[in-house]
Amino acid sequence: MRRMMYEAQRALASPVRNPRLAVVTGRLLGAAFIVCFGTGLYSHFLQEPLPWMRFPTRPASLYQITQGTHIVAGIACFPLLLAKLYIVFPDLFQWPPVKSFLHLLERASIALFVGASLVQITIGLINTYQWYPWPFPFREVHYALGWVLVGLLVLHIGIKLPIITRFWNGRAAAEHEATDAASDVESPADVEAVRLWGSGRPSGVTGRLIAWIDATPSFVSETKTVSETTTVSRRGFLTTVGIACAAVVGLTAGQTFAPLDAVNVFGPRKKGVGPQGLPVNRTAEEAKVTASAVAAGWVLTLAAGGVERSFSRAELEALPQTEVELPIACVEGWSQLALWRGVRLSELADLVGADTGASFRLISLEERGSFKKTEMGPEYVRDPLTLVALELNGETLDLQHGYPARMIAPGRPGVLQTKWLSRIEAITA
Ligand SMILES: Nc1nc2c(c(=O)[nH]1)N[C@H]1C(S)=C(S)[C@@H](COP(=O)(O)O)O[C@H]1N2
Ligand SMILES: [Mo]
Secondary structure: OHHHHHHHHHHHOOOOOOHHHHHHHHHHHHHHHHHHHHHHHHHHHHHOOOOOOOOOOOOOOHHHHHHHHHHHHHHHHHHHHHHHHHHHHHHHOOOOOOOOHHHHHHHHHHHHHHHHHHHHHHHHHHHHOOOOOOOOOHHHHHHHHHHHHHHHHHHHHHHHHHHHHHHOOHHHHHHHHHHHHOOOOOOOHHHHHHHHHHOOOOOOHHHHHHHHHHOOHHHHOOOOOOOHHHHHHHHHHHHHHHHHHHHHHHOOHHHOOHHHHHHOOOOOOOOOOOHHHOOOOOOOOOOOOOOHHHOOOOOEEEEEOOEEEEEOHHHHHHOOOEEEEEEEEOOOOOEEEEEEEEEEHHHHHHHOOOOOOOOEEEEEOOOOOOOOEEEEOHHHHOOOOOEEEEEEOOEEOOHHHOOOOEEEOOOOOHHHOOOOEEEEEEOOO
């Protein structure tokens, strides 16, 4: 068995399967994970703020930037994770599979890390296509997995620290390689050294692994130093990974970042598609508001501290109108800038004498659905860009976009830009 595993590792040996490249791709992957985690946390707390939380409202496209980055970094994880798994694959064939309790923990944590990462980026990607083919609530699971992954990332970095520090610097790694390669490491005793390359044992072991890999007949049989072929294939590997990342990112980022729209081949949303040139996520039919939204008796009711006032659409139109340019930035990754016109929420709040520090609840005509009610902190309520929008891109708001009136505020996720408003009330603590 030991022999078999040894042969497997030998057969899989390749110049790109070395600790230096494992560290290089690991670094990029780690950075992408941290970016995803940070932007993900931000998105989470915007949707589920703790009572004391207040958020910046500028730049107005803040959420477009953070969520666009979240999805771009998540998509880049696919080629990076595949590259990393390719590099460390031979490490799977260790013998004995478990040497100690600590070794068991290490291998189990890596198995969990890989599995959870694959699940996380896959459900995330599928979600950008608005496809929810699983029985669990996406947002809660994605959020919980985010914490699990950060924990496992810290553990992984801790375990691999000796290798990471040793191979962080390219030149240092090459030096180790050259010295270590000088010794003969073809004997089965060195298989021991190979098995240890993942265990983070310092002083020469990992360097000897490279030497062993480089000494593998199929690649560098005659010489024990780093050959040109080796360098070339390593560079080729990194170039391939780079191109793959650029491709998957470049061909989808246009859904958020308008300049890349022309090459948005795989992104689920295209610019300018939909009524009034804007995509629609949930239609009026799906929300079952086709009758209530056009009913003659529709009014928007504002309520604060016992004062209630109702406005018909004509009455709202008679109030001072403000025009703002703000994006709809969906959690699912697409964003689009649009021109909105309507009444400032702060002016409506003043009409019912609402407290300047009050948070508001926005209630839609929609009878069912997770977005029928949303909440908004005073930083948004009082922002001059926050409107009860009546017009979009120079026309009366389309029914699909929330006619007779919808919310539009700076720096917020699309899910909170409530359509088909019916009631806006100050939340009394
Ligand atoms: N009442 C209500 N408002 C809603 C939604 C909804 O399902 N119901 N969807 C939200 C989501 S997820 C987004 S991204 C934006 C999309 O706006 P659009 O469909 O008008 O483009 O509206 C938001 N407003
Ligand atoms: Mo959305």
